[in-house]
Amino acid sequence: MRSLGCWMPTKGIDLFFLKTRKNENIDMLQFLTLDLLPAKNGEEPTMQFLLEVVDILTNYVRKTFDRSTKVLDFHHPHQLLEGMEGFNLELSDQPESLEQILVDCRDTLKYGVRTGHPRFFNQLSTGLDIIGLAGEWLTSTANTNMFTYEIAPVFVLMEQLTLKKMREIIGWPDGEGDGIFSPGGAISNMYSVMTARYKFFPDVKTKGMTAAHRLVLFTSEHSHYSIKKASAALGFGTENLILLSTDERGRVIPADLEAKVIDAKGCVPMFVNATAGSTVYGAFDPIHEIADICEKYNMWLHVDGAWGGGLLMSRKHRHKLSGVERANSVTWNPHKMMGVPLQCSAILVRERGVLSGCNSMCAGYLFQPDKQYDVSYDTGDKAIQCGRHVDIFKFWLMWKAKGTIGFEHHIDKCLDLSHYLYTKIRDREGYQMVFEGEPQHTNVCFWYLPPGIRDMPDGQERRDRLHKVAPKIKALMMESGTTMVGYQPQGDKVNFFRMVISNPAATRSDIDFLTDEIERLGHDL
Amino acid sequence: MRSLGCWMPTKGIDLFFLKTRKNENIDMLQFLTLDLLPAKNGEEPTMQFLLEVVDILTNYVRKTFDRSTKVLDFHHPHQLLEGMEGFNLELSDQPESLEQILVDCRDTLKYGVRTGHPRFFNQLSTGLDIIGLAGEWLTSTANTNMFTYEIAPVFVLMEQLTLKKMREIIGWPDGEGDGIFSPGGAISNMYSVMTARYKFFPDVKTKGMTAAHRLVLFTSEHSHYSIKKASAALGFGTENLILLSTDERGRVIPADLEAKVIDAKGCVPMFVNATAGSTVYGAFDPIHEIADICEKYNMWLHVDGAWGGGLLMSRKHRHKLSGVERANSVTWNPHKMMGVPLQCSAILVRERGVLSGCNSMCAGYLFQPDKQYDVSYDTGDKAIQCGRHVDIFKFWLMWKAKGTIGFEHHIDKCLDLSHYLYTKIRDREGYQMVFEGEPQHTNVCFWYLPPGIRDMPDGQERRDRLHKVAPKIKALMMESGTTMVGYQPQGDKVNFFRMVISNPAATRSDIDFLTDEIERLGHDL
Known part of the structure; x- marks a missing residue:
């Protein structure tokens, strides 16, 4: 067989020539993946393989918790690439035995x-x-996949109930609002900027950034770099992201925000990110004072609580996010301070409708309006993703x-x-x-x-x-x-x-x- | 305790009052999560719990494969929300027993x-x-998390080797180029548009969309809606995404593309998406003819092979993507046709450097240049995400x-x-x-x-x-x-x-x- 670079039509090779073994009296580890379910008689080797894993x-x-x-x-990379004993990262045309697969699993962890x-x-x-x-x-x-109730009924409902609970904890009346779990805090922050833009300039969705004046965004010089990534990706440009000065402990100085808003002549100040728990210092920006300025100048207030949001669960520490209930949107990553396995990040939006308004495209093949159940539970269209992992x-x-x-x-x-x-x-x-x-x-x-x-x-x-x-x-x-x-x-x-x-x-x-x-x-x- | 909506500072409740049971002679299912590792003596209940799961x-x-x-x-949603017998989706302030957690797991699957x-x-x-x-x-x-070699050495190398293999199979010389796994085909397609924009108008990264002329994108009327979502999110506007006519079988008519490119007066035709395996008809656009037009008018050619990319693995069927090696970028979702569990999607880019140029922000707290190993393996900065799931x-x-x-x-x-x-x-x-x-x-x-x-x-x-x-x-x-x-x-x-x-x-x-x-x-x- 030629190498994969030349993986081109040739006379087919029958895969089954590789599978001449019988199930009886043979160590199950000599099996190939072909012997597993859905193969006929695949149940026993499947169960045995999964239990070995x-x-x-x-x-x-067990060992992880042992000090x-x-x-x-x-x-070093070159050492692993050269191949440790019995552990070869290279992929090949031919299958490996299940025994080798188990060795690969052990070595991957090792x-x-x-x-x-x-x-x-x-x-x-x-x-x-x-x-x-x-x-x-x-x-x-x-x-399964989060796009519709049809194929993820239980998970879709769990998401809705959990997001509502999180909004209640933020302090939005009756937990009203909207939200979605996204693949990480950077994407959640990106959602906040997109949603803000749609709220103020809905025409950007159809006409592009030329439908708006030059928009500027504000964030702390200590804030997470995802705000900068979002400003580049979404077409604002990083130069239109104004960095705010902080005090010695890394907290935004509200007066600096107001001065820079006033100074943004010829531009439209649109969005302020307040960080609740900065990445390096763990600083909490003063949300109330920032919210006052946002209200005064009609700007969207986002609170990036990717790291600090978890403190809302603590009656002792939640005061550090005082004012978060005034935010228009909040990022909150349970996979950080709350110890949830990766990935688990939520973007929460106070006003209902704006998130789906921003992102929905009503693809007919997924979001059929003529289903037998209440299709308001088909929540996938408010995501920028199509398929979405169950987080x-x-x-x-x-x-x-x-x-x-x-x-x-x-x-x-x-x-x-x-x-x-x-x-x-x-x-x-x-x-x-x-x-x-x-x-x-x-x-x-x-x-x-x-x-x-x-x-x-x-x-x-x-x-x-x-x-x-x-x-x-x-x-x-x-x-x-x-x-x-x-x-x-x-x-x-x-x-x-x-x-x-x-x-x-x-x-x-x-x-x-x-x-x-x-x-x-x-x-x- | 007040409801969570009022989860505010009050006198703390000692969690441990709930845990009065002893480990001995008690059904392990009466335990709470607090009894599991890292708790002292937590090893046995942990192992027992995991084995029950x-x-x-x-x-x-086993049952899934049984017809x-x-x-x-x-x-219906209201039925599940009202609560099936023993299965209550609502979250509460107090912990549940591990026995109930196992019931919840069974019911979630049921x-x-x-x-x-x-x-x-x-x-x-x-x-x-x-x-x-x-x-x-x-x-x-x-x-763990894909951002650095430091905390995901094996997975980072596996990603690099696998992406290279995929590029070889696409047909790019020596598998050169770049790429990354992303959270789904929609995000991979979004990467392609961003990367194309950066290639032609790198100033957009810093100055925003005003640094470019009015840019237009082209895609089939049968293409996936993620191209439309990307055009909205990235600031192009959906009106600047021109839909191409297709033949009766859903394949783009190249002459229609050329006519529309010529017709885009006052605009810059920048990007063409050719679909390899459309969502509904499974149509493959004629890549060679589209590539000829892209070369003639200096446009980026993206092939959305989210669904059809898998056919590249088949010597019998890969001819349907003939010309894919001429693409500037390719989306390919192993989680579709190749049967890989969700999520697993790759964006592959032919020219090296442009993906990282587009997205990198060099955050100092993650991508320190003074590490002891070769930091070119810290590949996370080319993502629009920060944390990234190991797919x-x-x-x-x-x-x-x-x-x-x-x-x-x-x-x-x-x-x-x-x-x-x-x-x-x-x-x-x-x-x-x-x-x-x-x-x-x-x-x-x-x-x-x-x-x-x-x-x-x-x-x-x-x-x-x-x-x-x-x-x-x-x-x-x-x-x-x-x-x-x-x-x-x-x-x-x-x-x-x-x-x-x-x-x-x-x-x-x-x-x-x-x-x-x-x-x-x-x-x-």
């Missing part, structure tokens, strides 16, 4: 990163919720299993842990906080200063050396596989660690482990 | 639709591939397990089956084909005419009655739960059935069952 997965789960397991077994490990702090999404995991397994098994079930199931108070407990615990870290290191020798005062979210941003740097005079040389410390410690951490935490520069601040806690498995001892590890690996740098 | 899922899988099982157990059933023909994505299912279970367990693993694993020839075999088999259906009904009494000649893809479009309509003279009354036949049969099918097939009107053609075959479990007997069922349910209409 489950055995691999449950072992992985003696490494977070990762780091290899060389990956255990994001559920109690000492994985690297991203805003961490942890492995068992109920959520079961929910995803079920979702995969149901393997709701795991979240719904977790909510059932934990109750609202379970989410509250989780969030309060994470914030307690970050308070513990903050109080531990704020005055500790060798640490310097990036900003003063108690963090608002679980983000704790700090420099670790190896002894050799501590006494250096402030200046370029010290900055240059400090800039290299976090990357070096991070590299050593990954190579030893003990823990993972993020770092980055921000504005004129050189590389610092950003510790975030959303992992339900983390305890104080894991926080202690992290600081010990930073000191151990960084001491001699 | 797997038992539910494997039973579901005596119903495809669905239909209920009231859903078995998209893997051998007689489910309702969508372009059907079937339940066991290897793909195992792949999704593993993906959920790994629960690659199930596809990679299926490819390993089947080999390229396994996909070829599946596709050839589906096309053989649709040929069987076509030859069976084209001259059969009571059937009328929507267009003449052998379908190009597995779409077989036809009217069923109940005896009472057959002899009616052509005219409005006959049309009106015929228009109601397919919805009525479909409603009866769903209520009896025996099979599912789609219908829709198209242009001036009244409602007709669109049979599509992508289900690996389907056999000739299932096709026979479908026509028998249509006749049984439709005979007296």
